Amino acid sequence: MRLPSPLGISGPSLWLPPERQSGAEAVASGLVDAETAGELGYSALPVAALAPPEMAVEAGREALSAAGVDPAAVGLLLHAWIHYQGHDLWSPPHFVADRLGADGAVPLGVQQVCNGGAAAVELAASRLFVEPGLEHALVTTADAFPDPGFDRWSGDYGIGYGDGATALVLHHLPENGGGRPADLVLHAVTTVAAPRLERMHRGDDPFGPAARSLGPKVDIRRTKKAFLRDGGMEAFTEASGASLRTVVRRCLAEAGLSAADKPLRYVVAPRLGRKTVDLAYAPPLSELTGAELLRPGADTGHLGAGDAAASLAELHARRMLGPGEYALVVSAGAGFTWSCLLVSGA
Helix, strand or coil: CEEEEEEEEEEEEEECCCCEEEHHHHHHCCCCCHHHHHHHCCCEEECCCCCHHHHHHHHHHHHHHHHCCCHHHCCEEEEECCCCCCCCCCCHHHHHHHHHCCCCCEEEEECCHHHHHHHHHHHHHHHHHHCCCCCEEEEEEEECCCCCCECCCCCCCCCCECCEEEEEEEECCHHHCCCCCCCEEEEEEEEEECHHHHHHHCCCCCCCCCCCCCCCCECHHHHHHHHHHCCHHHHHHHHHHHHHHHHHHHHHHHCCCCCCCCCEEEEECCCCCHHHHHHHHHHHHHHHHCCEEECCCCCCCECHHHHHHHHHHHHHHCCCCCECCEEEEEEEECCCEEEEEEEEEC
């Protein structure tokens, strides 16, 4: 999406629980074999005691405080997630808004699987430009992957799942009509999709009447095996490579940059396992941008819907971007959908 003008990102926050399960502990406990743990490359995965919406509240408080925004000034709250939030037939975003004191916000849920956080930023950006009077949008994500319903180390190929939450405030900038200073500047957010790949997370399974009616755990390996058994690897590799190249080129073009522009300092991969990033992301991203490739997540794992926002939080916390220096943050999710967020230092 080409933005009519850049937007500000303030208070980008990553909230992680204090408890960790190291790769060595997981191997010793029989949760994952040593070879797979090595390919994943995670030093540890965070393990939460709080429910995901409670974590989102913690991240939201940090973001609003850091941004200096009164919760009452939030007009839109978007919450994204991929896994169970703690109650059936219930609205997590309304819980987050209530607990934060964002009584004037319209709470909306975004379920675009692992690309949900990036999708929420894109939706919030759209609303800021078309809705008069909307000054602050809060985007939160939160996920937890506990036993017995989810095997965080071995339930998927090439990905380990960590618990945590993110939040950020999206708003107009001072130079674009009454906005406020920002921590990062959002110049473009672009998304492409390949719906023909949806079966990778459905496989041959029949439609069930309720969650986990086919088994006691979420089993992503089962559905991927069925997809790959029918020749899906070639289709996935082709579609993934083409979509990733398209979304990167389009995002840079919409911001008026080329891949050779020196201000693009970093390109940030999703928080997938090391081998997955090496095979599927590193070659095209390095080829297309020439920027330094960042591989975040060794100490977080894949954060469900929160990968992109977590990387924005770390770029800001580590002061990695000066004014006019750019980073391209890449996000991906089942379906399949790929997004890029182009940001700079403020």
